[in-house]
Amino acid sequence: MDIDFSIVERQFRPEVRDWLNESVPRAQRPGAGEPMREFDTAWQRKQFEGGWAGISWPVEYGGRGLSLVQQLIWYEEYARAKAPVVGCMFMALNHGGPTVIVRGTDEQKRIHLPAILRGEHVWCQGFSEPGAGSDLASLRTRAEIDADHLVVNGSKIWTTFGNVADYQELLVRTDSSGSKHQGITWVIADMRAPGVTVRPIMTLSHNTHFCEVFYDNVRIPLANVVGEINDGWNVAMTTLGFERGSAAIAHQIELAQTLEEIIELAQSRTGFNGRPLITNDKIADQLSTLRAEVAAVRAMTYLNVSRGLHEAVPGPQGTFISLFHMELVQRVHRVALEVIGADSLEFSDDSGWTKPYLDAIRYTIAGGTSEIRRNIIGERILGLPRQR
């Protein structure tokens, strides 16, 4: 047991820090649409040109192939430099790309992987449907094989950045005769193909990144299928664990920065009695408990990265971190409203605490609800019986 970094790791940190300090864009990131896409992809291209793209991707696919601990350091420094969020590059870098690395054909790798690292291809996800949320395997968007193409009909929903994406990792039903987990196929869809319609959905936090996607006889070459036809569930469940949650450390450090801003506000703002809010026992207890919990979520990530140094296949323990982290983000943003008091009544798209508070509500829904995460912990870690 130790928390010390090796000589190589200690030398790596200033190298990362220097590059980030010189290179992080200083302009405000646009909140939506093409300007946002342009900003996110330009930042990705800059990282590529600096030799920092694909920090956790294997070297043979253009990544840096760094050790888990170096990745951890990269993400720590990334947050410390207040580098922009990965934004619309998220799905390509963290999901689509890694899936193609593990299950894709040579041609798929050649077409997509370098283009992702250069910031040329933006990806989105087409998994959920109106009738298939937590029960994803019940999805019904249909694909029929017609010669060397799939012909897709149906719709997907909650497709973040669907309005700016070039490609989509799409799950379709190619066989309805067996169990619901069989007969699903994972395919790369061109978002500009004829028959694809994207309808942005306004979220409760006034974002329009969220989309519904309709498919009307959309033809997708069979060459775009990743893995085998009807084996899409396994492809989707492909362990995407190169980085063992080390990327989450950046969000955790951002969260720590956010919390410290809130604590500073509580020290400078006064309550009804004219004294600083931090002297209010209830607010002080909340802020302090949050500080301890933000420290703990980082220690949990260190612990999980440590597990990654010893085990080849990630276990389900990462679910502890995602459940704890996502609920913690919401608690932090909730206390911010308490600290700013009546100012919380005002909403702004690019400043203030109200929008982040509203936006954080998605964290316990997106990418697996907290309830599904609790089922995973209960069944896969604690061995409790599944409900019949």
Added chain:
Amino acid sequence: MDLLCTPEDEQIIATASDFFSAEFPLDRLRHGRVSDHRRNSEAWIRALEIGLFAGSVPASSSDTGLTLAQMALIFRECGRHLVDPAALGIDLAAFLALECGEFELAQKIGMGTVTVGLTNAIDLAEASEGDAPYHLIDAEGVDLLLVWSENGGTLFAAEDFFNEETVRGLDGSVPLARARLSVDARPRLVKKGPALALRARILISAMLVGISEATRDMAVDYAKIREQFGNPIGSYQAIKHFCADMATRAEAAYAQLVYSALSVGNEDAPFQSHSALIVAINAAELNALKNIQIHGGIGFTAECNAHLFLKRTHLLMRLQGGGSAACRMLLSEQVPMAA
């Protein structure tokens, strides 16, 4: 950077766990009896013989003893098995003696030939002037009593306390008394500085982590076998999700405990240890309560061991002033930069 236990650490855990399972079975505390594993019991003497509570006292000048992180692993097992808090008195008093260069006294404390009880100030405001009121914890017939604060630690002779009055404890398994410490009392040993409080915080956190894990396991085991409506109650999401939350809290508290124990010596050690205590208090208390809830009616009885964990949690958290005090101290700390 690697937070996982080494094979040597695993061996330490196994030794402590096997020993406590055999010699300190939970059922010894059934019905809230004061523990019969007191200082002159065979089990206690055997624990001292194998050096479980004084692992950090070097056996010789060439020996370094166990690290604080390794002692935290032992005290986590103490928490799981509700080993008497006197164990904490041994480690802390021996540490204080070593800090003062009193190697022989440290060894005697470790061997149990000099015995130590714990105290905590009842009223901090009153404690600053005149004869101070204290609770004496697990201190029946001891030679020395340990008094500590953020500013340092002191060992007093038991005779320095007067007006001693035995009182009934919330945690009935640990002897409790009220007494006053004479303003004129001359300490047997004093060491100023934050080191003792830091160590105490980490070891108390370790015992609370052990409680959060033991109650998680007890609740999960019961949820697998207890049937209602024709199914094990653990198959219902209401219960399953309680168990998942218990496991998540225990994981968070354990991770922060290990990180804080390893950070001792670094600038951020106080920050990390206050954080460890806060998450450990919350994990132990909430898990102990949920364990009772999941056991239902039987959980509310003295027939079931669930209540013992809740009561011990309150005793341990109060040793350093409780959750609010920990929160106050964390807020006054410098926040460490990202690495």
